Amino acid sequence: MKLREYIINDIKPVDSSSKVSDLQSLFNQLTYSHIPVNDSNGVFMGVLFETDVHCFDANKPVSEYLYAAEVFYVRDNTLWLDVLEAFAQNSSNIMPVLDEKNNYLGYYELNDIIGLFNESPFFNYAGAVLIVEKGINDYSFSEISQIVESNNGKLLGAFVSKMTNDLAQVTLKIGNTGLNDIIQTFRRYSYNIVAGHEEDSYIKNLKERSDYLNKYLNI
Numbered sequence: 001m002k003l004r005e006y007i008i009n010d011i012k013p014v015d016s017s018s019k020v021s022d023l024q025s026l027f028n029q030l031t032y033s034h035i036p037v038n039d040s041n042g043v044f045m046g047v048l049f050e051t052d053v054h055c056f057d058a059n060k061p062v063s064e065y066l067y068a069a070e071v072f073y074v075r076d077n078t079l080w081l082d083v084l085e086a087f088a089q090n091s092s093n094i095m096p097v098l099d100e101k102n103n104y105l106g107y108y109e110l111n112d113i114i115g116l117f118n119e120s121p122f123f124n125y126a127g128a129v130l131i132v133e134k135g136i137n138d139y140s141f142s143e144i145s146q147i148v149e150s151n152n153g154k155l156l157g158a159f160v161s162k163m164t165n166d167l168a169q170v171t172l173k174i175g176n177t178g179l180n181d182i183i184q185t186f187r188r189y190s191y192n193i194v195a196g197h198e199e200d201s202y203i204k205n206l207k208e209r210s211d212y213l214n215k216y217l218n219i
Contacts (some may be wrong), residue, residue: 006116007170015039016040023053024053024056034094035048039196045066047094048070049218053065074097082093083108084113094107127173137166153174153175158171159171
């Protein structure tokens with residue numbers, strides 16, 4: 001997946017010698033949360049947050065507010081999942097892209113990166129989502145894969161979606177039908193099913209109704 005094709009450079013970094021009013025005007029025209037800023041020598045200094053900029057004195061130069069610049073970016077060879085993580089960590093919808101010499105190349109838009117994520121088999125292929133839970137030191141992806149594949153399932157994706165105390169939750173996307181055997185195998189391997197396939201719930205409901213009927217007949 002070549003992310004470089006998604007680098008946008010239609011907005012150049014604002015020069016620090018520009019007036020704050022120019023930066024405020026630019027924010028009013030755009031929907032970006034941040035705008036990149038260069039110093040007077042064209043060196044990338046970071047990005048300024050929209051809310052902060054609208055609090056600055058419009059008549060002063062941007063250089064007086066470089067202390068408020070946030071320095072985050074990715075490289076042009078950064079993997080797309082790491083780019084997505086950078087967006088999340090910095091609560092931004094724009095991500096500056098620098099080369100290995102710290103030259104500014106452009107930026108990524110959050111919607112473009114999310115679009116790539118949505119095109120992955122994890123989201124794009126038909127299947128069911130399971131969330132399993134086990135001790136942080138007890139689960140393994142090799143074991144999870146073995147459980148799925150030994151029951152004729154196809155693992156389309158898996159990631160650790162939550163960690164609390166000593167427990168880890170792993171979200172799985174599984175292709176093929178008949179997932180109840182997979183769920184039951186996870187339970188035999190001491191995995192807790194946090195969220196499961198409707199087939200499992202259906203069988204559980206049938207059992208509850210059967211138990212209720214037997215109880216009624218034995219009265």
